[in-house]
Each structure stands twice: as structure tokens, then as C-alpha cells.
Amino acid sequence: MTVLACSGLEKRFGHGPRAVAALRGVDLAVGAGEVVAVVGESGSGKTTLGKAALFVDPPTAGEVRWGDLDPRRLSPRALREARRRYQLVYQNPFASLNPGLTLREHLVETARVHLGLRGAAALDAADGALARMSLLRRADARPAALSGGEKRRATVARALLPRPDLIVADEPTSGLDAAVKTEVLGSIVAARDARTAVVLITHDLEVVRPLADRLVVMYHGRVVEEVPGGDVGARDHHPYTAALLAAARWERPDGPAGCTPPAPSGRMGGGEAGDGCAFLPRCPRAAAAGDAARSCLDRHPELRAAAPGQRVACHLAPPAGRPERGKEPTPWPR
Numbered sequence: 322m323t324v325l326a327c328s329g330l331e332k333r334f335g336h337g338p339r340a341v342a343a344l345r346g347v348d349l350a351v352g353a354g355e356v357v358a359v360v361g362e363s364g365s366g367k368t369t370l371g372k373a374a375l376f377v378d379p380p381t382a383g384e385v386r387w388g389d390l391d392p393r394r395l396s397p398r399a400l401r402e403a404r405r406r407y408q409l410v411y412q413n414p415f416a417s418l419n420p421g422l423t424l425r426e427h428l429v430e431t432a433r434v435h436l437g438l439r440g441a442a443a444l445d446a447a448d449g450a451l452a453r454m455s456l457l458r459r460a461d462a463r464p465a466a467l468s469g470g471e472k473r474r475a476t477v478a479r480a481l482l483p484r485p486d487l488i489v490a491d492e493p494t495s496g497l498d499a500a501v502k503t504e505v506l507g508s509i510v511a512a513r514d515a516r517t518a519v520v521l522i523t524h525d526l527e528v529v530r531p532l533a534d535r536l537v538v539m540y541h542g543r544v545v546e547e548v549p550g551g552d553v554g555a556r557d558h559h560p561y562t563a564a565l566l567a568a569a570r571w572e573r574p575d576g577p578a579g580c581t582p583p584a585p586s587g588r589m590g591g592g593e594a595g596d597g598c599a600f601l602p603r604c605p606r607a608a609a610a611g612d613a614a615r616s617c618l619d620r621h622p623e624l625r626a627a628a629p630g631q632r633v634a635c636h637l638a639p640p641a642g643r644p645e646r647g648k649e650p651t652p653w654p655r
């Protein structure tokens with residue numbers, strides 16, 4: 322069953338020549354209980370995609386379906402009810418917590434609004450949610466007294482309390498140390514056991530790679546690759562994904578000797594490449610291809626099947642199932 326289906330999502334901020342096209346025709350489908358990681362550099366459109374998919378900031382164009390519901394057609398009341406099943410953990414958890422409320426009060430309020438619980442039943446639900454996130458002993462603390470990791474776990478506890486069909490967690494591990502990261506991610510992915518699907522938005526490819534059923538790579542407002550999580554590093558990737566992998570490998574203590582860091586990235590990555598491929602100014606594959614890269618300049622590449630479960634948007638991707646000669650991928654060390 323598909324819990325989320327987005328097609329052709331576009332989002333523009335502002336008008337006229339200064340408008341920013343943050344999404345440029347994004348398709349995303351998420352199945353029940355699936356964990357999908359959305360990765361890409363700063364400004365690639367990850368947060369905008371999460372907010373558009375959950376109608377927190379609706380898309381300018383394109384279709385969104387929550388199961389068989391079209392959120393655009395729901396009455397305000399029906400939309401509020403449907404939101405119980407589609408939860409967003411914001412990139413900035415601090416702004417989404419009320420400084421005057423204790424953790425328990427936050428969770429009781431969620432139990433009241435989304436589950437219609439009152440009194441002892443709401444308290445039980447709140448304490449259960451806090452206990453699952455190892456936060457019960459902090460139940461009476463206000464946000465100012467919590468560590469960064471505790472605040473993030475609190476926002477995840479709040480999102481999971483209404484037993485949603487999907488949570489979109491936007492950079493849930495940013496700024497956390499390794500042990501707390503693992504704890505936070507573990508708790509989100511445990512939600513999968515309860516059939517909650519998860520979209521994990523992150524810069525941190527290395528952290529989500531072992532957890533994700535599928536990796537979606539965004540660049541410049543578009544999806545440039547989709548690949549099964551288990552195949553990351555063992556397939557021929559889009560040149561941008563390859564650069565992200567090289568960066569992650571380079572940062573690993575056991576990274577390959579001689580591996581160079583990626584090219585520095587600017588906001589929105591490459592230039593505004595007109596109809597051509599936005600990655601062209603940074604693309605080593607196009608640079609090596611000479612005249613064969615003319616199509617990269619002329620039109621933007623559509624996503625197309627590259628291997629089972631994998632789609633890549635690159636004119637010069639090798640034919641499906643056949644790696645580039647001499648460039649057979651090195652399996653990622655597990």
C-alpha cells in the first residue's frame with residue numbers, strides 16, 4: 322500500500338526574476354512501513370519537499386495523495402483529522418516546542434488533539450510515548466532545561482504518539498553526537514515495526530545508509546537518483562551521488578587511501594543551467610566525455626531506469642545493468 326504519492330511537485334518562492342524554484346517536478350512514493358532517506362546538499366530542496374508533501378507549505382503545482390486522500394480537496398476539519406496520520410518533525414525542533422510547557426504537557430496536548438483522549442487516558446498515552454523515547458524521567462522539564470538530543474527525542478515522541486501512517490523527520494540528527502544520533506534514528510526506525518513509514522531528510526548519508534530501504538538523492542530541486550538502500554555504493558551512481566559517497570567515505574576513518582574530498586558546493590549547487598543539466602558545471606563525467614556531453618548542455622535529463630529498483634537522471638549513464646568500463650563500482654565496506 323502506498324501511504325504517500327507525490328507527482329510533478331513544484332514549489333516557487335517569490336515572483337518574477339527573483340523567484341526561487343525550490344522544487345522542479347519531483348515525484349516521490351512511499352509504501353507502508355518503508356524507510357526512505359532523502360539526501361542532498363544544503364538548498365537542494367529537501368525541507369521544501371517534506372513540507373509540500375505534508376501540505377504544511379503546499380506545492381505551487383503537482384499532485385499529492387495521502388493513501389487515497391487528496392489533501393487539497395479536504396475541508397479544514399478533514400485535513401486536521403488526516404494530519405494525525407501524517408506527521409512532520411521539523412528541522413528546527415526548538416521552535417516547535419512551547420517554552421512554557423513541560424514535556425508531559427506537550428504530549429498530553431497531542432493525545433488530546435489527535436487521539437481525543439482526556440484525563441488519565443491522555444496522561445497514560447503521554448507517559449508511554451515519553452518512556453519509549455527514554456524521556457520519562459524528564460517529563461516535568463521545560464524545553465529550556467533539555468539537551469539538544471532530548472529536545473529532538475521529544476519532538477519525535479510527539480510525532481509518533483498519534484500512531485501515524487507516515488512521519489517525515491527533517492534532519493533529526495543534526496548537531497547530535499554519534500551515540501545520541503544512533504539512539505534518535507533507532508527510535509524513528511523502530512516506528513517501522515508499527516507500520517509507520519518514515520521519510521528521513523538528512524545531509525548525513527553515512528548515518529542513514531544502513532537504515533534506509535531506499536535512498537532518494539536531490540540536487541537543485543530535482544531527484545537525480547533513486548536506489549535501494551542495500552545497493553548504495555555497489556551500483557553505478559549518478560555523478561552527484563558518487564560525489565556524496567566519496568565525501569562520506571573520505572570522512573570515514575577507514576576511508577579509501579587517496580580518496581579526494583568532493584568539490585566545494587555552493588548554495589543551490591551548480592549554476593542556473595537553463596534547460597541543460599544543473600550538475601554540468603561540477604560534473605566529472607561530462608568533463609571526461611568531451612563532445613558526447615553536448616546533450617548535457619541542451620536539455621535536462623529525466624529519471625530513467627538504470628538497474629532493478631534504481632533510476633538515474635543522467636544523459637551519459639551507462640545502459641541499464643552495465644557499469645561504465647574501467648569504472649566498476651567499489652562495494653561499500655559494510
Ligand SMILES: Nc1ncnc2c1ncn2[C@@H]1O[C@H](COP(=O)(O)OP(=O)(O)OP(=O)(O)O)[C@@H](O)[C@H]1O
Nearest residue numbers: 334341343361362363364365366367368369370589
Ligand atoms: N520561505 C522561503 N522563501 C524563499 N526561499 C526559500 C524559502 N524556503 C526555502 N527557500 C529556498 O528554497 C531552496 C530550497 O530550500 P530548502 O530549505 O528546501 O533546502 P534544504 O535542502 O532543506 O537545505 P538544508 O539542507 O540547508 O536544510 C533554497 O534555495 C532556499 O533558499
Ligand code: SF4
Nearest residue numbers: 598601604617635636
Ligand atoms: S547529464 Fe551530463 S552533466 Fe548531468 S550528471 Fe549526467 S553527465 Fe553530468
Ligand SMILES: [Mg+2]
Nearest residue numbers: 367368369412
Ligand atoms: Mg532543510
